[in-house]
Amino acid sequence: FLNHIGRYRLERDFPAKSGTSRLSPYIAHGMLSPRHLVYLARQHDGEGASAWLDELIWREFFQQALYHHPNAAQESFRPEYRNLAWPGKAEWFERWKSGQTGYPIIDAAMRCLAGSGWLHNRLRMLAAGFLVKDLLTDPRLGEAWFAEQLVDYDLAANNGGWQWAAGTGCDAQPYFRIFNPVLQSQKFDPDGRFIRRHVPELAHLGKDVIHAPWLAKESIRTHGYPPPIVNHSEQRLRALALFKQPEKAV
Template sequence: MATNIWWIRRDVRLFDNPALHAALAKGEAIIPVFIWDEALLASSYMCARRTAFLAEGLRLLDEALRQRGSQLLVLHGRPLPLLRQLLAETGATAVYAQRDVSPYSKKRDKQIAAELPLILTDGVAIRPTDAVYKDDGKPYTVFTPYKKRWLSLVLPRTADLLPIPERIPTPKLSQSSSLPSSNLASPLFPAGEAAGRARLHAFADGDGLRHYAALRNNMDVDGTASLSPYLRLGMVSAREAAVLALQAIGRAKGQEERDGPETWLSELIWREFYLQILDQFPHVRGGSFRPEYDQIAWRNDPDEFAAWCAGQTGYPIVDAAMRQLNETGWMHNRARMVVASFLVKDLLIDWRWGERYFMQQLLDGDPANNNGGWQWTTGTGTDAAPYFRIFNPASQAQKFAPDGRYTRRWVPELAAVPAKYLAEPWTMPLLVQHGVQCVIGRDYPAPLVDRAVTREQTLAAYKAVSSK
């Protein structure tokens, strides 16, 4: 009886899983295996919270596998020798896995495929990351034409979604390593495929998707799907998300009802775009998409970086967002843009410092999306914001967190500050500061930098290297 190995990496799910299906279709039994890759665990991008989320997702996957006659084998070490040994011990024919796009995973898979029968399938993105090209055969580097082409190709349908196999025959396995247990579980993001799919369907079938276009930028409300950690680790299929968005577009009676699902689909296509950028332009992993920006003379003040990380900059919306990140492992997209702009353009700190810190904290920390988001904000990337666009934290707060709930929730020192001073508390008269027990410099930090001064420094530093 032919047996295959299903090597799980960032596809921790049974529904719509091309690698699992290919492994089952080509054999009568499979061995589902997850390897804690010691190189990844030692990486400076490692995040204990994300690892705990993954471990819990794997534990639940193991439960789901056991209900289908299978079980998860967990190994620890270097993938090549472990897979070599597993193939030899079990007599399995081939290893099936989902293709990934990070330079590390591509190099690792190339080395393994040179020696072992490794068969890679799609599934990390909705379309294969090398499926969308310009007429001249080159990859897109600007989002809007990429999206236009993406939408012009055959769109995914319900019939494309691969069902959960009813039975997954698996031979008796030798002792598996145990999954690390941890107390880092996030109450906001219960791990696992069932929780992720329930969230996806609640969002798509309820009011969330309908109101998405109107609410998604507002940091004060829960206006987005909060699905990114599940998409990151494949606890939800990106293709299923796209199918649900397309169904909602099809059902809509008029443009107003289409706005929500169309905008959401567009965000899913941003994810596709950044996956293909990392796949096609791997140099972005360590440097600017446009290499001239690697020459910027950053100020890189370590104390200012520490204040940014800790949410102690004296700029309330920046501090609220960074404290939300530190406490929960998640941050609203608008807030990500604001804090990233502040780090790079107000503190003149190398975007790669921020990129790394985000990877160390974010439950959804993703090499493609995170890199894309940082390079976009910094203005060094593909479809970048122009370098002279510098977000003003106060006006961002007034526009996108207008009722102040977000700031007060995450920066309790400011809870009693009157609304008109909340975005710029240093403008509060001293008497008011004492009245609300929030003396600037004592109870809450004074602004870390004078933005009028740093703005000029930043523009000069960018101008010195920019050809625009």
């Protein structure tokens, strides 16, 4: 990884590229010391090493947050969101786990996780955000699923990441920032390379339609790939209502 750390800032958000360190399993299982990795990062001058150091700091931040607030392992860090009545359907959760939501970038992510036990950080954010904000499902269910699947599972990092994506953590993205899965797909997998790798039903589609195959002409076959299980625009409004007025949301 040190041979291409200089490209880290530019390539780390694109899952089809080998732009990340892939060292998280070794850190999680104590095979590499975070202190040693910080030392190595500081030996390399440049934006790539600086960006990687920032990610190592995020890991330590989540460790400290959970140490001082252990209740966050079972409930929302922010008390105002602890009693949200999540209206998501059990069927939606199962479809999310199996990579059958009808949103290619989400399904590619979930199938990658199931097949390899590892998932690119950008995709962890997208998959988590989709479960919470589009499928209106309790983030603790998704957090538990990731815990079962990830070879780099770390309680603090997993919990912190999920609470960040859900908007319920101590340093979370605001609840009103909701990822559009199609736009995110177009931005971070522009040619559809990652999608084709993990969703073979869509491998024949061009990059103009692979991110939203339901918009393709009827003559273009998707080989049994499902239509979207929810409408993103509608679910976005429901998510906003849920977080603004938990007791009145439907």
